[in-house]
Amino acid sequence: MPANHATLSPSSAHRWLHCTPSALLEKTFSDTGSFATAEGTAAHELGEYKINRALKREAVRPTSDYRTDEMEECTDDYRDYAIEQLMQERQTCQDAEAYTEIELDLSSYIPHGFGTCDCLILSDKHMHVIDFKYGQGVLVESEENPQMMLYALGALNAFGDLYDFEEVSLTIFQPRRDNISTWDTTVSHLCAWADNELLPKVTLAAEGLGRFCSGEWCRFCKAAVQCRARAESQLTVAQYEFRKPPLLSDEEIEDILPKLSELTKWAKDIQQYATDEAVNHGKQWKTFKLVASRSNRKYSNEEAVADAAKRAGFSDIYRKCLIPLTEMERMMGKKKFNEVLGGLIYKPPGRPTLVPKSDKRPELKLDNVYDEFGGNNHDK
Numbered sequence: 001m002p003a004n005h006a007t008l009s010p011s012s013a014h015r016w017l018h019c020t021p022s023a024l025l026e027k028t029f030s031d032t033g034s035f036a037t038a039e040g041t042a043a044h045e046l047g048e049y050k051i052n053r054a055l056k057r058e059a060v061r062p063t064s065d066y067r068t069d070e071m072e073e074c075t076d077d078y079r080d081y082a083i084e085q086l087m088q089e090r091q092t093c094q095d096a097e098a099y100t101e102i103e104l105d106l107s108s109y110i111p112h113g114f115g116t117c118d119c120l121i122l123s124d125k126h127m128h129v130i131d132f133k134y135g136q137g138v139l140v141e142s143e144e145n146p147q148m149m150l151y152a153l154g155a156l157n158a159f160g161d162l163y164d165f166e167e168v169s170l171t172i173f174q175p176r177r178d179n180i181s182t183w184d185t186t187v188s189h190l191c192a193w194a195d196n197e198l199l200p201k202v203t204l205a206a207e208g209l210g211r212f213c214s215g216e217w218c219r220f221c222k223a224a225v226q227c228r229a230r231a232e233s234q235l236t237v238a239q240y241e242f243r244k245p246p247l248l249s250d251e252e253i254e255d256i257l258p259k260l261s262e263l264t265k266w267a268k269d270i271q272q273y274a275t276d277e278a279v280n281h282g283k284q285w286k287t288f289k290l291v292a293s294r295s296n297r298k299y300s301n302e303e304a305v306a307d308a309a310k311r312a313g314f315s316d317i318y319r320k321c322l323i324p325l326t327e328m329e330r331m332m333g334k335k336k337f338n339e340v341l342g343g344l345i346y347k348p349p350g351r352p353t354l355v356p357k358s359d360k361r362p363e364l365k366l367d368n369v370y371d372e373f374g375g376n377n378h379d380k
Contacts, residue, residue, distance in 0.1 A: 008205055010106070010115035013146035015217040017201050019229075020210030022221055029222035036135060042066040043075060043134035044118065048100045050079040051119065055086075055098065069330045071134075074175040078132050081173055081180070082119045085128055093123035104154025109198055111206050117151040122159055127152060128169040136176035138219065142183040145170060146198075152190055216262065225273040230266060258356060 008016060008023050016023040042064035052059040082098065089096035099120045106113035119130035129151050133140050142148060148170040156165060165187050172181040204210040212229035224230055236259075248256070277283035278290050299305045309317050322328070325345070329337045352364060 008110045008113055008202060010147040010150040012220070013150055015221055016205045017146055017197070018215055018217045019213045019221075020201055020204040021208050021212055022223065023205045024208035025227075026222045036137075039066045039071075040134045043071050044101070044132060046071060047075040047078045047118070047132055050075055051082050051098070051100050054079055054083050070176075073330070074134065077175050078173055082121070082130055085130070085171075086121050089121055089123040089126065089128070093126075096121065096123035098122075104151060104158060106150060106154045106157075108157055109150070109153060109194060110202055115147075115151055115154060117155065120151070120155055122155070122163055124163060125166045126169065127155055127159075127163070127165050127167070128171065129155065130171045130173055133172055133174040133179075134176065135174075139177050139179055140172045140174055140181070142170045142172045142181040145172070145183070148172075149190055149193060150198075153194055156187065156190070214262075218262070219265070224266075225269045257354070 007027060012023065012026075042062070043066075045062040045064070046067065049059045049061055082100075086096060086098045099117070099122075101116055101118060102120055103114055103116050106115055117129060118132040121128040121130070129148050131140075131142075131145075131148055131151070152168050152170065159165075168185050168187060168190060170183045170185070172179065174180070201210075212227065214227065214230040214233040218224045218227070218230050221227070274283075274285065274288070275290075278285065278288075306317060323331070328341070332340065355361070
């Protein structure tokens with residue numbers, strides 16, 4: 001699995017297409033890596049191995065410190081989905097083929113550009129791009145997803161002479177969010193997007209030109225903490241002078257609501273950055289200082305504590321409880337879990353949560369909200 005990343009990489013295309021100067025600005029920040037990145041890499045390597053083994057290809061099982069039962073289950077599901085899609089294509093095209101972790105040349109669209117597609121399934125008229133997302137923090141959708149559209153364009157360049165592609169399917173496979181999002185489009189739509197949207201933005205992004213623009217795409221930007229455009233955008237909420245909600249109009253509250261999530265995250269990012277500078281780089285802020293946070297008492301040696309308590313005549317010192325539901329399911333396996341405990345499991349209704357209208361969850365009816373959470377308490 002290639003470890004290199006292009007400056008204008010497909011994985012960050014959502015960001016640099018909205019904020020064209022961000023790509024070159026990010027190059028000035030070091031990449032420290034993260035647990036999530038390393039875990040995702042391990043999951044991709046394991047998923048690639050399982051697909052290749054299912055296709056009777058020679059492959060060596062990767063080893064990793066990040067492997068867990070959950071990763072095994074998720075990569076099994078990813079393999080099964082990819083093979084299912086390939087078998088479906090082979091019903092109408094016996095020569096349909098699948099490629100895993102294939103590096104695609106994007107230099108026709110991006111200077112020195114390339115990207116690695118997790119799984120690519122090709123048949124006579126149809127191309128299916130599958131992107132395996134092991135992360136669970138952000139739900140990813142496939143519709144008009146620029147990362148996947150770039151992969152499709154790269155595949156079109158690489159295999160367009162061998163196949164007469166007309167239709168393209170783009171799928172996000174995100175098992176830890178129970179998310180399989182597929183968007184069907186056409187080659188003509190992809191080419192129009194490349195000409196009208198992609199290429200003009202690439203010209204700006206490659207030179208670090210254009211306007212800094214903040215939005216939800218700032219989430220993984222290395223420059224996000226110190227970005228002035230992001231700060232100015234978040235501080236626009238201060239125009240309301242933090243008045244109490246009853247003093248705000250409905251229109252003002254509607255304006256504030258979609259900004260609160262990013263505002264909260266930005267504030268936490270600033271706090272984390274300032275703390276890291278002080279702890280790890282010796283930064284001394286003029287009006288803030290480092291102190292030890294409140295901590296809780298802990299046993300230094302649990303076995304010694306148990307022995308001492310028993311010698312003193314205290315025997316009732318242990319508690320027993322069932323292991324968590326997900327751990328029980330992993331231990332038994334899904335099939336056995338459903339056989340043994342399926343009738344003893346229930347899922348209580350989630351608490352009412354205010355979300356944008358674009359959220360795909362069904363809207364709660366007001367009369368049901370009172371029944372479920374107001375007048376009746378079903379937990380008693």
